[in-house]
Amino acid sequence: MDTSGAVIDRTDQSGLDDVLVLKDLVLRFRGQENDVVDGVSLTVRKGEVLCVVGESGCGKSVTAMALMGLLPKESARISSGNLTIGVDHFDLSKDALPNEMRGNTVAMIFQEPMTSLNPAFRIGDQIGEAVLRHRGGTRAEALARAEEMLTRVGIANPSQRLHEYPHQLSGGMRQRVMIAMALANDPSILIADEPTTALDVTIQAQILDLIRDLRDETGMGTIMITHDLGVVAEIADSVAVMYGGQVVEQGPVAEVFNNPQHPYTIGLMSAMPRLDQPGGRLAIVPGTVPTIANMPEGCRFRSRCAFATPTCASRPALADIADGHAVACHYAPLEDHVAVSA
C-alpha cells in the first residue's frame, strides 16, 4: 500500500522545515470492519497552514484527535501511524503523544468555544494552568503570561478579563481565549479543529486573521480542519482533501483550487457558490457518503463518481501529478484521460 509516496518525496526535499510529518495513519473504531482513517499522511512545514477539508465523517477530526493522542483507547485502535514532530518520533500504534508535549509543542483548539472552557474557573487560571503545567513558576507569573497572551489575541481589558468566568464572554472572545491558552507555551504546531464553524461570519474572519497573524509572528505550523472551502481559500497555504478516511488530493492551495484533479475535489469546487459567475443551481456530488461499513473496495469514491470504471475497483495511489500536487485517482491528470471520461 503505497499511498504516501508523494508526500515522502516532499518531506525529503525540505525535511528541515517540516515541523510535523504524519505517515500512513490507519485507525478503526472497535467493533467496525473498516478503517475510519486509512493511510493518511500529512506534512506541515514551519509557518505553513495546512487545511484538511472534507465532509462530516470523512475522518478529518479523528485524524486530528489521533495526532493529539486524545482518542479514547477503549473505542479506537490505531494500527499504524508514524508521527515526527521536530526531532521526536512516535509510533502512534504503540504510544501516544506524551503529556509533556501536549499543550507545549503541539496545541489544539476546538470547534465549540462555548463548551471548551471549564465553566468553574476564571479565564486567567485556565490559561495559567497551561503555563504552569509546562513552564512551572508561580501562579503570579502564570497570570502575567495569561494577561500577555490575552493582549496578543486582541482581547480588550485583559487584566479585567483574567478574573472573569467563561460564561461572561461571547463566543468569539472565548475562541480567542482558547487560542491564547493553546499558544501560551509557544507551540511549534497548532491543530485547529473547525475553529470557526460555531462562530458567525464576521467573527469567523477575525479569528482567521488572528490565526494568520499569530502564524506570521511565531512561525508555527498549523493544521486547520474545516469543511468550509471559503476558510481554505482565505487562510490555507496547502490543502489536503479527505474522503472516506483517505486523502484523495493534496497540494498547494492555488494548485488544488485552480486545477482540481480528483472527481471529488472537482465536485466540491463546483458545489461552491461563486461571485464571479452567474447564479443558478449549484452542482452537487450525487449520493451520500457511504457508512464506514459500506465503503466500496478500491477507490472509496467510486460509488458516487461519474467517471468510475472497473479499474477503480483497485485502490489508486496518491501520486504526484505536478510539483507537490498529488491525487489519488487512476485517471489523473484528467487531461491525459479525456478520451476515457468523455
Place this chain on the structure above:
Amino acid sequence: MTDAATPSTITAATDPVLAAKPENRVWKKFRSHKSALFGGFLVAFFVIIALAAPILPIPDPSATDWGAVRKAPSWDHWMGTDEIGRDVMSRMIWGAQASLLAGVVSVGIAVMLGVPLGIVAGYFGGWTDAIISRCTEAVLAAPFLILAIALAAFLGPSLTNAMIAIGISATPIFIRLTRGQVINIKSEDYVDSARAIGLPTPRILSRYILPNVLPPILVQATLTIATAIIAEASLSFLGLGQQPPAPSWGSMLNTAKNFLNQAPWMAMWPGLSIFFVVLGFNLLGDGLRDALDPREH
C-alpha cells in the same frame, strides 16, 4: 436584599460583571424561592440553638429533679419534664446537637467515600466501573434504614458508630449520582481541552471534573442530611445511637411512647423537632436544586 445598600448607579443591571456573576445569579434565584428561605430559616434556627446550647440559660439536660416528674409545660419548665424530672426543653436543645451532628457527619462520610469512588468509576469506565457499580447495586439492594440498623448493631451502640453506619449506608447514592454526572461531564469539550494542554489525569479529575459535578451533589447532600437525621433518630429510638443519659430526640421518643397518655409533651417536642428539622433540610435542598439548575439560567 444585599443590593439595597449599594448606590443605584452601580446596581447589578448597569454593571455587567456584577450581573453575570454565578454566585449572584444563584443567590438571587434562591432568595426569590419562598419555601427554600423558610427551609433555610428552620435549619438556621436548629443550628443556632444546637451551637448555643452550652451558653443558653437552660438546666443541665441530665439533671434529675424528683420533685418535678412528668410535669406539664409551665414557667419553670417551658416544655415540661420527663419521667425522672429532666427538663424537656434542655434535652431537646442538646438533642439537636446530636441530631445535626449525626446528619452532617454521616453525610460527610458518605460524600467522602462516594464522590471519589463515583468519579473513578465514571471517568475510567471499564472494569473499574463494573466492580464499583456492581458493589454499589448490591448495597442499594438492601433498604437504607435496615442496612444502617444492621451496621450499627454490628459496630456496637454509640453515636459515633451510628454515624458511621448511616454514612456507609448513604454512600451508594453518592457513588451513583457522581458516576452519572462524571459520565456526562467527561465528554465535555473542556475535558478534552484539558487533556490537550497536557494536564495529568489527577489534575483533570480534581480541577475539571470535580467542581462541575458538585452542584447536584450539594443538593443531594442537603436532602440526605434530612434522611440521615431520621435514621439517627430511628437508631437512637432502638437504642443503637446516642446512649443514655446523653439526650437524643430518638431516645426521648422511645421513653415518651410509654407515657403518651400521662405526658404527651414528652413525645410532642422531640417529634416536632424532628419534623421541622427534616422539613427544613428538604425545603432547603429543593430550593438549592432549583437555584443551581443550569437549565433555568
